[in-house]
Amino acid sequence: MSDVAASSFVRGELVPPRAAPIKTTGFVGFLRTRLFNSPTNILLTLVSVMLLWLTVIPAIKFLLVDAVWHGTDRNACLAQNAGHVVGACWPYVQAKFSQFIYGFYPEPERWRVNLTFLLAALLLLPLLIPRLPAKSLNAGLFFVAFPIVAFFLLHGGGLAGFGISWTASLLSGFVDSIGEAGRKVASVGETTALVGPLLQALGKLIMLFSIAVSYVVWPLIWLRDQIQASSRPVWTDFAVTAAIASISVFVLNGGVRTGWRSLIVSLLIFAGTGIVIAVMGLDRGGLPVVDTRVWGGLLITLVVSVTGIVSSMPIGIALALGRRSTIPLIRVFSIAFIELWRGVPLITVLFFATYMLPLFVPAGFTIDGLMRVLIGVALFSGAYNAEVIRGGLLAIPRGQGEAAAALGLSWGKTTSLIVMPQALRHVIPGLVNSFIGLFKDTSLVSIVALFDLLGQLRASFADPVWATPTTLFTGFAFTGMIYFAFCFAMSRYSQFVEHRLNAHRQN
Numbered sequence: 001m002s003d004v005a006a007s008s009f010v011r012g013e014l015v016p017p018r019a020a021p022i023k024t025t026g027f028v029g030f031l032r033t034r035l036f037n038s039p040t041n042i043l044l045t046l047v048s049v050m051l052l053w054l055t056v057i058p059a060i061k062f063l064l065v066d067a068v069w070h071g072t073d074r075n076a077c078l079a080q081n082a083g084h085v086v087g088a089c090w091p092y093v094q095a096k097f098s099q100f101i102y103g104f105y106p107e108p109e110r111w112r113v114n115l116t117f118l119l120a121a122l123l124l125l126p127l128l129i130p131r132l133p134a135k136s137l138n139a140g141l142f143f144v145a146f147p148i149v150a151f152f153l154l155h156g157g158g159l160a161g162f163g164i165s166w167t168a169s170l171l172s173g174f175v176d177s178i179g180e181a182g183r184k185v186a187s188v189g190e191t192t193a194l195v196g197p198l199l200q201a202l203g204k205l206i207m208l209f210s211i212a213v214s215y216v217v218w219p220l221i222w223l224r225d226q227i228q229a230s231s232r233p234v235w236t237d238f239a240v241t242a243a244i245a246s247i248s249v250f251v252l253n254g255g256v257r258t259g260w261r262s263l264i265v266s267l268l269i270f271a272g273t274g275i276v277i278a279v280m281g282l283d284r285g286g287l288p289v290v291d292t293r294v295w296g297g298l299l300i301t302l303v304v305s306v307t308g309i310v311s312s313m314p315i316g317i318a319l320a321l322g323r324r325s326t327i328p329l330i331r332v333f334s335i336a337f338i339e340l341w342r343g344v345p346l347i348t349v350l351f352f353a354t355y356m357l358p359l360f361v362p363a364g365f366t367i368d369g370l371m372r373v374l375i376g377v378a379l380f381s382g383a384y385n386a387e388v389i390r391g392g393l394l395a396i397p398r399g400q401g402e403a404a405a406a407l408g409l410s411w412g413k414t415t416s417l418i419v420m421p422q423a424l425r426h427v428i429p430g431l432v433n434s435f436i437g438l439f440k441d442t443s444l445v446s447i448v449a450l451f452d453l454l455g456q457l458r459a460s461f462a463d464p465v466w467a468t469p470t471t472l473f474t475g476f477a478f479t480g481m482i483y484f485a486f487c488f489a490m491s492r493y494s495q496f497v498e499h500r501l502n503a504h505r506q507n
Helices: 002-007 026-035 040-065 090-102 106-129 135-154 161-188 196-228 235-253 260-280 300-325 328-340 346-356 370-395 397-406 411-426 429-450 453-462 471-501
Strands: none
Touching: 026 040, 026 260, 040 397, 040 429, 090 106, 090 300, 090 397, 090 453, 090 471, 106 196, 135 161, 135 260, 135 453, 161 196, 161 235, 196 471, 300 328, 300 429, 328 370, 346 429, 370 411, 370 429, 397 411, 411 429, 429 453, 429 471, 453 471
16 A cells, blocks of 8 residues: 555646647738748748839839829929829820720710620620520620621711622622633733643633623622612612511421421511611611721720630631541641641731732722721631630540430531530630730731720820820820730639539539
């Protein structure tokens, strides 16, 4: 018993409290676990703080603290008049704001630009919200109806004809171009000794082909002449076009058995088109014409970028599918097109579209300067998007197509319903990256005499009323914020779409 008592121990004082555990939550925990948890992270944190101190603080000081907010001319933004070091000259931005947005668009007609922006927002926002219904109708209005309405709002003018007249005029110019080409070839053959007879024969063959095509096109041209001789040619042409198109749709979709739905849809579309023509007065000359050479600013930037983004997608999809086609002619054409357009810079494309594209259109057919740029940008962006989309197609296992074939689906349904939706979901980041690059590359259109946002900014620097040491930096800071806002919005929305489409894959 004494041995047990001797070996036992009874503490005479309390155990000292343990140190509190290291905090890993909250702001202090974030600093300890993320920024200062290792020597490398400590060094990176200090360097990052130094960079922020050297860049963000001076920027805030220039844009906000030392900025001048009120004034009517350059004197308000001079240091000797302000009494301190002058930062951003915001009165300059206020004075030139309309120029940045509209360019040299006539001031009494700028309500048309505002209405176009409003219609675009009203049609685009419901399209971007997944929960809202009637997506097909909304997409049809935005991608088909809105561009036509926007053209007549921004450019003005009326309708000289409708479908029959346009088609007949285009085919007539095409026939005339073929005949003119045949005559030129024959005339060259008359002055060439070596292969003269061959060229003359080729020229005569081309002219005979032109004559044969002219006989085929003649009924359409005769119908156009009769329409133009009527008292109200626009509405006569509209009625004839509506009748021909609706009957064709009705017959092609099954006729009496299954074509009634298509007929009703076609008639409703033409009815809506007729209402738009009547409301905008397109049959009576429409709104005053505003030449595209006076457009500018954010208007040009949005027109070029949105048109390029929307039109490049179907071009890219067609080229991507064509490059994977088993038909050699289609595959070779797609490969040659993609490599050609990707192998030249956008500046070359713009020059080609502006100065050489008119040489390839039929005689008597002219293309507006802005339209040439839009065509060049669409083809250039479509070539890049084709390779992005082809990467998504390569990521789809062959078993998807084989399973669809086993179920009896055609190639078109397999591609549109199974393969292409999955491929586009895989390449959302790449496509949005191309869209953002296209939005910023619109500044290159200034080399073909179209002044976009940056072009109008550079033009405003020539105004001596606002010539100050800080005007240049203020203008570029303002336009930079506009570009960042649009690009950041596209980036965030793409992340939202990507997260929503891949939600079923998350564990």
